[in-house]
Amino acid sequence: MDLLSTLPEECLSEILQRTSPADASRFATVSKGSKSAADSDAVWVRFLPEDLPEIISRSVSPVVYANNKELYFSLCNSPILLDAGKLSFSVKLRNGKKCYMVGARELVIIWCRDIPQYWKLTSHPDSRFSEVALLKVVCWLEIRGTINTRMLSSDTVYGCYLVFKLGRNPYGLQSANAFVRFTNDEVDGDDERAAILGHFARENDRDRHSRTGEAPVRIGDGLTEIAKVHLQRPDGFEQIGRVSVGRGDGWMEVELGSFYNDRGDDGVVETMLLGREGYQGKSGLIVQGIEFRPKS
Template sequence: MASFSELPEGCIAEILSLTTPADACRAVAIAWRFKSAADSDTVWERFLPPDHPEIVARSVSPVVYATKKQLYFGLCDSPILIDGGKMSFSLTKHNGKKCFMLQARELSISWKDTPSHWKWRSLPESRFSEVVELLSVCWLDIGGKIGTKLLSPKTTHGAYLVFKLGERPYGLDYPAKAVVRFARDREYEAEVGLGELGEDGISTVYLTSPDISRGIYDMAMREPEANARLAQNRKDGWKEIELGEFFNDEGDDDFVKMRLMEIKHLHWKGGLIVEGIEVRPKVEVIS
């Protein structure tokens, strides 16, 4: 019986295309004779999302690549801006699923165009041309939406607010509420408060660690509850807080709506710099 390595290159490529990007890379490490097949467009075309040509065509800058493998890892390592810079697109390296980030201009932010409350500015470390900095509000309400047909099907996604803290942040250590849910377009356009959504799917989040030293004066300041979400540092130098998760089946719903609100205590807040909201596949935990 012929060994696997004796099969025609086309057959080897077809077999590897049914595995994973990691498996295709391992094949080269196992046997150098697999390199041509493992690097072929036949393999890496299968790992790319089916609609990647249409998405890449929407890039604000030309996407240059010689092979589909080069395109795959380029999209994993360097997000591209699409739709006139309104959002970014990238891939998860281990499985090629799609990640999108909505820039701050595309978010629904209360008073975002009021100069006394929010300031639009550019930051060299941002992938977008501008971000928005909170100067002073007592009513913090940030939301966004994304069409589910754009996302990878049969996949659990997380939605994350991506932000930085300014030089003198204040009032951000109070607990906020976050929710992610499916919604039709008409439902999204209606102003719906978190209290009207019921308690299902609503999470408590902290943009900064609570200052519990103020607890004796302010009952809102206490140790975070066990299931509260805390901000995490990202590899790109920003921070993120998970707003919630959802399973995208076949993309039948019109939109996923994401929202963060802190409107209960009505204290003044400032020093929050918002880059956008990222929607990406959650890491699969194998038991």
């Protein structure tokens, strides 16, 4: 007999609080007594974010659950909408760390609201948000998203992912640049934005000649990671950079970059996708949002 299963339920609960959701779930199958301890609210509240009550208070719809274990798996499998539908929130199955997706309407998409011939905000049956951004045609593709690091789990490496689909006849989306950086301002100054765009131009020129791939650089006081990304599979030349992959929810995603969130006091994280090489026309992109998700 497993000696752990002979301990009082209170002792088992105290031990399991120091394990992981996977460990607690496995231990629940050992015996009837161990299941009671492993399923207890005292165990599963330790796996949930400490500020979850405040997060749930911002939910668009009531969050209904019978116990903390049910709440945990509900948040893993069914993201909730926050702040009048601007964000979605979920937790990572493996460890309960916080995941956020910023909806398309809250992203800065150049010309999306100004010129209806270029972009259209519309509904989509597969989107968790009320609106997605549909690209009709542009030559300059620029999409930016931000999030405050205080909202995220500390001591965690996060990835930034553009979540999208492609329409019936997409074109011009084979190659773009992306970056992620810390900034203290929600909106860049003109000088810093010009420096970033200038670096993109130099990277594109260098890439066309040498195909040397990614090059981390430092702009201002924020680390900026420059990467080549492909929303469509590139054809006709050697593939360099990050390619899009399928998600379990039927959408696609491509990683725009990553960053380490220490104690959540770094201010604002900004990520950006820029496609304007050769000013080629681009069409057929459907943007659901940008997700900030722990990488482990």
